[in-house]
Amino acid sequence: MLCISKKTEYALVALGHFAEIDGRSASSREIAASRAVPQALLMNILKNLQNHGLLRSTRGVKGGYRLERDLNTLSLYELIAIVECVGQSVQTDCGCLDHVREAANDLELARISGSQGPVQALQFKLVRFLKEVRVADLVLPGHRIDVPVEHLRFKENYHDRRSNHAHHTD
C-alpha cells in the first residue's frame, strides 16, 4: 500500500531546498544543517538523484549539487521509484530503464496483491495517483498545500486553551 518512507521525504526536502536557492549549488552538508536531515543518508540520496539526472554535481570550493530537472515534470511516482530503487536492475538512466522499472513495479504490485482483483485494482489506482502528483506541487511555496482543508475546524475557547498551553509549557 501507499507508504512514503523517510528516504522519499528527505529527497523531497532536498529537492525543495534546490528549488528555492534558484540555480545555486548546495552541498549535502548545507542541506543537512539547514533542514535537519541526517547527512550520511542524504549523501546517498543525492548521489542517487544525480545518477538519475535529477541533480548535477560540480566540483570545487563552491561545488555541490544543483537541480537539473524541472520539478513540474517530475511525478511523485518517478521520485519514489528512484529513491526506493524499485525494480532497478541497470545502473544508468535512459528510456529503457523506465520500462524496466515500470514493468518491475507492475509485477511487484501483482505479487503483493496476489490474485485479488479488487486489491490489485486499488494498487493500480494508487500508482496512477502517484503518477499524477507533481513534485513541484508538494515542495514549492505558493504551490504546495500548507493547511489541508481537513485541518480547518472550529476551535472553542481559543484564548483559554492558548493561555493554558502557555502556562503548562512555562
Added chain:
Amino acid sequence: MPITLTESAAKEIRSIIKDQGLPEDATRLRVGVKGGGCSGFSYMLDLVEDAPAESDEQLESNGVKILCDMKSYLYLNGAEIDFKDEVMGRGFVFKNPNATSSCGCGSSFSA
C-alpha cells in the same frame, strides 16, 4: 499590507462555516504561525467565535472576518491565502512574501 483571501479561499471558508453549522456573523478565521518544523514556523488556520483579544489584528477579506495575533502578523503581513482543489488534495496555500525559505517537507518556513 493586510492578509488577504482569494475569492476561492473565502468561498471555501464560508462553505465550511455553513457545513459545520457555525454562526456566519460571529465566526472568524484565525490566521497564525506557530513554532515547529525544520524551518522554524508552520501556518495555522482555525475557525473561532471568541471576541478579538487586544493584541489581535482584525481584518476582513472577501466577506470573511480574519483575526491574527500581533506576533503572527509580523510574519504574515502581506500574505495571500489561496485555495487549491487538486488530485493531491484540497487545502489552503499561503503566498507569503515574508517567508525567506520553506522546508521541502512542506510543514514549515522561516522568515
